[in-house]
Amino acid sequence: MPQFEISDLITVTDPRSLRRAPVRRDDVLRTLAEAGNRRAARIVGTLPVDGDGVLDPAAVDRLLIGVHTELQRLSEEMRIGERVLHLLGPLLEAIRETAEPGARLRLVDIGCGLGYLVRRLAATRALGPGVELIGVDLDAALAGEAARLAQAEGLDCRFVHANAFDLPEAATVYVSTGVLHHFRGPALAEFLQAQAASSAVAFCHFDIAATPITPLGAWVFHRARMRHPLGRHDGVASARRAHSDETLLHAADIPGIRPLVYEPRGLANPFCTTLRPLLGIRPHLEEPFRRAMGRASRRLVGPERFAA
Amino acid sequence: MTPALPLAALGLIDAAFSGFRAYAGRDARIRKHRAVLRASLRGLAVGSALLLVPILTACAVLLTATDQSRAYDRLVDGGTAYLLCIAAYALAVALSLAAYFVLPFRASTLAMVIGLGPLTLLRPLVLAAGCTVALAAGGWPSLLVSATAGAAALATEQIVHRRWYSRPL
Numbered sequence: 001m002p003q004f005e006i007s008d009l010i011t012v013t014d015p016r017s018l019r020r021a022p023v024r025r026d027d028v029l030r031t032l033a034e035a036g037n038r039r040a041a042r043i044v045g046t047l048p049v050d051g052d053g054v055l056d057p058a059a060v061d062r063l064l065i066g067v068h069t070e071l072q073r074l075s076e077e078m079r080i081g082e083r084v085l086h087l088l089g090p091l092l093e094a095i096r097e098t099a100e101p102g103a104r105l106r107l108v109d110i111g112c113g114l115g116y117l118v119r120r121l122a123a124t125r126a127l128g129p130g131v132e133l134i135g136v137d138l139d140a141a142l143a144g145e146a147a148r149l150a151q152a153e154g155l156d157c158r159f160v161h162a163n164a165f166d167l168p169e170a171a172t173v174y175v176s177t178g179v180l181h182h183f184r185g186p187a188l189a190e191f192l193q194a195q196a197a198s199s200a201v202a203f204c205h206f207d208i209a210a211t212p213i214t215p216l217g218a219w220v221f222h223r224a225r226m227r228h229p230l231g232r233h234d235g236v237a238s239a240r241r242a243h244s245d246e247t248l249l250h251a252a253d254i255p256g257i258r259p260l261v262y263e264p265r266g267l268a269n270p271f272c273t274t275l276r277p278l279l280g281i282r283p284h285l286e287e288p289f290r291r292a293m294g295r296a297s298r299r300l301v302g303p304e305r306f307a308a
Numbered sequence: 309m310t311p312a313l314p315l316a317a318l319g320l321i322d323a324a325f326s327g328f329r330a331y332a333g334r335d336a337r338i339r340k341h342r343a344v345l346r347a348s349l350r351g352l353a354v355g356s357a358l359l360l361v362p363i364l365t366a367c368a369v370l371l372t373a374t375d376q377s378r379a380y381d382r383l384v385d386g387g388t389a390y391l392l393c394i395a396a397y398a399l400a401v402a403l404s405l406a407a408y409f410v411l412p413f414r415a416s417t418l419a420m421v422i423g424l425g426p427l428t429l430l431r432p433l434v435l436a437a438g439c440t441v442a443l444a445a446g447g448w449p450s451l452l453v454s455a456t457a458g459a460a461a462l463a464t465e466q467i468v469h470r471r472w473y474s475r476p477l
């Protein structure tokens with residue numbers, strides 16, 4: 001049975017035109033019924049529709065902004081900012097070491113939601129000067145809310161409504177948090193190949209670590225921290241959809257890219273590693289990156305670790 | 309010794325945390341120290357008012373008792389059992405919080421995953437357990453007082469959330 005996240009079904013954006021398509025509630029209910037997911041169907045059944053049975057887009061946006069605001073609390077509590085910085089710091093150090101002196105760097109967060117990571121990096125200036133910070137999301141309401149929040153706090157970053165597979169913003173480094181599991185089958189490799197084909201020198205995508213305890217941990221956390229049933233449902237569904245280390249490394253096995261996973265299963269305590277990253281770096285960066293990581297680079301492994 | 313003072317102190321601390329929980333997840337800004345403080349004070353204010361209910365209940369129990377001295381002793385027994393139960397919980401929360409704030413991010417994730425997250429879910433169960441031991445140690449009047457105290461503790465977060473944080477800020 002396919003696992004669906006309700007938020008992926010109740011808002012549909014055309015990937016080319018970026019225009020939002022009307023979503024009929026009955027269509028979503030049918031998809032969920034076919035997947036045998038009665039709980040999700042009950043949640044969707046409560047969402048308001050117009051006379052034609054189309055989900056009210058304003059209500060859906062309000063709901064998703066509310067759920068993403070709660071999701072940000074999880075990111076804060078799990079110290080996602082520090083976790084990302086733990087790798088991005090050394091990665092940028094390696095990039096600066098090999099780049100032209102004074103070159104401006106650009107970090108693009110793909111599927112940024114409310115842009116917590118980008119706004120936090122902007123607020124703390126943790127990456128140092130000369131790093132432009134941009135967030136992109138396919139959902140116009142989330143990208144718009146991220147921009148509003150950044151403006152409200154006077155943060156030096158911007159947000160763009162765009163598709164991850166057709167990015168208008170060239171980057172030095174692409175990052176993401178909690179996005180990879182949304183890309184199923186060949187889409188995962190296509191997503192990474194598009195970045196490998198760009199002028200970017202690295203990508204660093206954090207996603208839920210797939211371990212046997214992940215779904216239980218996700219249940220406890222989303223139950224304890226999220227109020228809306230949609231957030232609780234999607235939190236557990238996303239944990240079930242998490243890609244394994246092997247799947248990620250296989251998808252990132254692209255010419256001109258050195259695929260690495262940090263803190264894979266077996267090298268990290270699953271209670272300490274809720275999100276772990278898949279990295280793809282240009283091969284010349286590996287040595288300076290490992291040097292900048294110091295002892296922690298032991299936990300950085302490539303596909304050879306999983307070779308039979 | 310009467311357990312009233314430590315119980316009231318724990319009740320007030322819990323109310324401030326309830327205010328924080330009522331607010332948490334409703335504010336997507338990055339800098340929010342003042343908002344956190346305001347939410348905790350709101351919890352404290354609402355919680356202080358609600359704590360009057362178990363205090364008044366205890367007073368009513370004493371005033372209406374035929375043998376006031378015995379009723380007082382039974383309330384102290386029940387209150388002490390209730391206190392021990394929630395103090396053990398409070399200690400676990402305090403240790404998890406200290407670990408969360410002091411340790412580096414990996415270990416602090418551990419404190420969150422096996423400490424603070426599950427402890428939030430356990431809170432109503434701990435209060436229920438407190439009522440049970442209060443009943444066993446101090447009889448029905450103790451159960452009445454501890455049940456009103458537990459209900460007040462649980463209601464604080466709901467009231468603060470509905471009043472101030474029902475929508476994202």
Ligand SMILES: C[S@@+](CC[C@H](N)C(=O)[O-])C[C@H]1O[C@@H](n2cnc3c(N)ncnc32)[C@H](O)[C@@H]1O
Nearest residue numbers: 111112113137138139162163164177178179182
């Ligand atoms: C689980 S959320 C994660 C949001 C945020 N990164 C965080 O950590 O809270 C996944 C996000 O990916 C976005 N997304 C999904 N498919 C996308 C695509 N093709 N292009 C851009 N964004 C996409 C969704 O709109 C959603 O905001």
